[in-house]
Amino acid sequence: MTDEALVLGLDVGGTATRALAATLDGTRRGSGRAAGGNPTGLGPRRAAAALAEAVGQALAGLDPAAVRHVVVGLAGGAALPGGEDLPGGEEFARVWEQAGVRCPVEYGSDTLIAFVAGTDELEGSLLLSGTGACAIAVKDRALAARSDGHGWLLGDRGSGFWLGRQAVLAAMAELDGEGPQTALTALVIESLLPGADADRRAATPLKATPRPVAARDLVTTVMAQPPLSLARLAPLVCAACAAADPVAESIVESAAAHLVTTLSAVREPRSMTPIVLAGSVLTHPTPVAARVRAVLRERWPEVAVSLGLDGAAAAVWLALDRLLPPPDGALRERLFFSDPPPTEEVWDPT
């Protein structure tokens, strides 16, 4: 354990909490990963437990009293500079106390952090499509405007949830005789009712033929799970699209159109500021990402488009930006690229 000064950055999402500790020159010292920690979605106690676990891992073998500044990015964190009004604010304060972290803790929007993960410019736009979808405009490295991000029930058009729901609707339409044949039907049945196909193969002239899968069976399975589980089916649209299925291609086309509309709502048509893409649907090589990029190239041909991947590193960078001297390009390079950025092995939009 040394007494070198540290900063701590956290990227708190609905399904994973990531923490990163670094020295003032941007050298990574420790990292942590825990379950989701969004207090709005998961409740303050589970959120605080995830936060504590990720912080504990990141500071293992380090002196918590040496931490000079903490930045935490989380959904809805934008309007909460001190975290006082945060759902779970008290529980979070206890985490810092018990971890021995005594410096200021700043709560920021996860979308702003995703923007900073993609660029060191002060101004630009972020387009995010993961489980949900939204766009923000950034000015002076602060949130200036926002569009969509209205959640799965009323918005998030073009998100992983939206794609997964469209996949099920396409399969239901075919099964109900209301829509065209599509490769999605078999993929959705295989994913939602993994036994159904085996049952059918096992049917012999001696056994009763099981009745074919109906739209109703898909509904029953989907309704038995939390709605957001539909986001897990988003990769099926990409798979069917790769096989040139016209229904899947048209879903991808609509998703991309929705996302570009969401971005355009917060971006001047002639803006030259950078665009950052974030969220698993846009940071993985999906057909939605390819289509969005093609439209962006057409509409803003001269604009830099980058990926916002490492939210914890971006939170560290924002923490360093609060201290002196301000971080420079070399530091950013060291911080973001000394380790490979975190990506999931399997594309999972949740």
Place this chain on the structure above:
Amino acid sequence: MTDEALVLGLDVGGTATRALAATLDGTRRGSGRAAGGNPTGLGPRRAAAALAEAVGQALAGLDPAAVRHVVVGLAGGAALPGGEDLPGGEEFARVWEQAGVRCPVEYGSDTLIAFVAGTDELEGSLLLSGTGACAIAVKDRALAARSDGHGWLLGDRGSGFWLGRQAVLAAMAELDGEGPQTALTALVIESLLPGADADRRAATPLKATPRPVAARDLVTTVMAQPPLSLARLAPLVCAACAAADPVAESIVESAAAHLVTTLSAVREPRSMTPIVLAGSVLTHPTPVAARVRAVLRERWPEVAVSLGLDGAAAAVWLALDRLLPPPDGALRERLFFSDPPPTEEVWDPT
């Protein structure tokens, strides 16, 4: 207490359970009303408790051992003649035991019962729009085909839920600057954020002006409630439509088109069999009902269109149909029209 023979009919919905006891000539002897009793939605224990309460009221002062046949209409009851595979089947069996009812109990589909409530024909179609929406084809007074009824997340197009969600989306679109002005915006804000308007009136030059309501505020309120609560906003679409609001008119038009599509999927274009309309959106004088009726008159000009209102009486009628002599027209008249049919004082699509 006399020893005259009785039958018992139940209409078990998500928000109300109605029971009716009658003599074999169709004279009403007792009725009961309790909370929702759908075992799929509410769990077997709450469902059984509601059933027990409604049955207890209907049989108060009557001899339960005199009941010759029971018919229970409930969602998903179609494939469950004995109720054995019913979620809550065991709990339901205990209700009959404790009530002292020892005759056969038959579980039928709530939609079939709604059809029988509207006509004594053996064949025809039912179009229902309440909280949810579906259509069925009836042959030999049994369920022959079904369309939609796929629930709020994946279907129920043109239902109360669907109307309520469209109202909120229209308000959000105006607030986000993405959609036209509509009378729905003020109605939705008043309904979801009853304090917001008062706050604004209370703002004086001496107090800080409160920030205007944003789409986000509507999202937060909606997401804090169960999704089906959106059905409570359906009357707002009707109110705005009555005031000739073009956005509301277009929502009503789409709802009616969806419902007619749902009906057409289970009905031959040249069928002369009757059409029964059920569910609060279609049995109340709403603009959706008016529009649907207009389309039906155009498409099936010679066909009788009636309302399926009294599900408990229809269940009694089906129970009598299992006994001898079969019920005749005079009995039906007595059973359905000796008391006013049950209607809600305030239109509430839930």
